[in-house]
Amino acid sequence: MSTMTLDCPNCGRGLLVPEAAVGRKARCTSCNTRFVIPSREELLEQTITQMALEELDHRYHEEDPLYEEVQSSAGRPARPEHPVSSTGTILGMPAITNEPAPNEASGVLSVDHLSEPEAAPAAVAEEGADSPSDDDDSSPSEEPSAQPDPAPEAASTYPTELRPTELRPYLVINEVSMRGVALSFATEFLQHEVFRTSMPIRCAFTGKGPETHLVSRPMIFLNRSTEEGSAQARGYEMRYEQTVGPKHSPREHVRGIGRLAAFYEPYDRPLLYYACDGHAGEALKCRAHTDAMGRDHCEVLIPFGDVAVEWVSRVNGRCGPEYALLKTAVAHLKNDGWTSLSEKTQRRLETWCKFERGERFKLYLNDADLTVSDMGLGGVVVTDRRLLYHKFRRSRSLSLNQDAILHLRTDGKYVRITLESGGRLARAGKIHRGDMDKLIQALEDAPRLKVMVGKAD
Incomplete structure (x- = not known):
């Protein structure tokens, strides 16, 4: 054989x-x-x-x-x-x-x-x-x-468990308003390098993409710093900023930073976000909290809603109900007029409007004594909760849930506005006559506020 x-x-x-x-x-x-x-x-x-x-x-x-x-x-x-x-x-x-x-x-x-x-x-x-x-x-x-x-x-090199028990990063939606989208996540997710590089490469303030001049920065949770004093988040961010070029790698940037100096663990692990030239002096609002059960979580406010939607889709996926709800809410926010305002006007309004958490913007009318280039420096703002006005350092806010009368007195091509509340009268500025119908329509849902139209004396 x-x-x-x-x-x-x-x-x-x-x-x-x-x-x-x-x-x-x-x-x-x-x-x-x-x-x-x-x-x-x-x-x-x-x-x-x-x-x-x-x-x-x-x-x-x-x-x-x-x-x-x-x-x-x-x-x-x-x-x-x-x-x-x-x-x-x-x-x-x-x-x-x-x-x-x-x-x-x-x-x-x-x-x-x-x-x-x-x-x-x-x-x-x-x-x-x-x-x-x-x-x-x-x-x-x-x-x-x-x-x-x-x-x-x-x-087998792939997981086969249909119901995985491993704890994976997940974003929770806390608020959707004209201030932006507030998202929370468990602090331990900062241990995941992939999660820390999951933000879309778009400006978190404007949504502009990498075709514009962007920089990548770490989110700074200032209330978890080991240093005492009134240090600003931008001061820490500037130490680790990096210009986004054609070969930019978020993981390489994160690994190059290593650990953030003067922060407790795991807040010293950098979580990247992006900003364009117009926001060189601004930082994302990031804060860490401890709940009643003693568990730590982080909250981040993303000013531009579409960036938050894309981040949620990357981390949570698109199959869950929170993605569809957030997408609808951001689309509704676009239709309420706030996103139609220029970024410059938005920033001016935020200095004197001081929007409340969850408050929804409805209308802004520029004061008739101001030019188009002064948009945002004064005028009338209507939200779902309040009527606000500002002119020449004089500001006033009126809740729509209280009894009041809004007097609109026409004077040629202008309309003079006066508020009557608690037996007192207060001037609320002047708008163009063509904007009067917009103001009346925006206040239709305020049953305790009466609108009276007449002619000026």
Whole structure:
């Protein structure tokens, strides 16, 4: 019976097997490793591949000067002048490149007992009553027999749990208003590097993308600083800012920052956001809180709603209800008039309007005594809760849930506004006559506020 020699895939010992055993399972008599006996063609293919890899490796090292110096000092092993031949030779080449020399007494071990051939590569052979066992007295004691063995299962590198229990980063939506979108997350999520680089590369104040001049900054939770005093968040941000270029990598920036100095752990781990040129002096409003259960969480206010929507989609995904609700709320916010105002006007209004948490903007009318370039410096603002006005350092706020009368007196192309509340009258500025209908419509939902239209005396 013709035989061939192959090496054990685990220990490398030479094994003598009959050619008729191709496709069967066997066990190495040296290390008890179980494997399937390959055919001569498979051995030939493996041998050629191994020889090619060794030749490529040899050529690579020959071109390396450092390798040449090491080899010249240590001495290079002599190459054989003639090809190696053995009982395992196939077409003039050894079946296994590291086969032991034939004169070694224990170099080649025989395999006498084999499993039945497999019906298909995916089939798993079971041990039957007729299969030889290790306790078979008919087998030589120095040559343990080979037994059938199930094929090893392929290791899975992907999670297979349909209901994962691992704690993953998650954003909670606290508020949607003209101030922006307030999002919260558990403090331990700052340990995740992927979460800390998950913010979209868009200005958090305007939504402008990387085609404009952007800088990346870490969020600063100032109330978790180890330094006492009245330090500003922008002062800390400027230490770690980086310009966003075409090859900007958020992970490299985070790793380059390392830990934020003067902050408690894990608030010293940078969570990046982005800003454009027009907001060089502004910082995101970030604050850490401790709830009644003693658990810490972080809150971040994203001024531009679309950036918050994209961040939620990246962290939470788009399948949950919170994504759809936030997207709808931000779209509604766009329709209420606030986003139609210029960024310059918005910033001017915020200095004297002081919007309350959850308050929704409805209307802004510029004062008739101000020019278009002065938009935001004064005028009338209507929200779902209040009527506010400001002119020449004089401000007033009226709750729409209290009894009051709004007098609108036309005077040519202007309308003079007077508020009557608690028996007292107060001037509330002047608007253009074309804006009067807009003001009346914005106050329709205020049942306790009466609007009276007349002519000026």
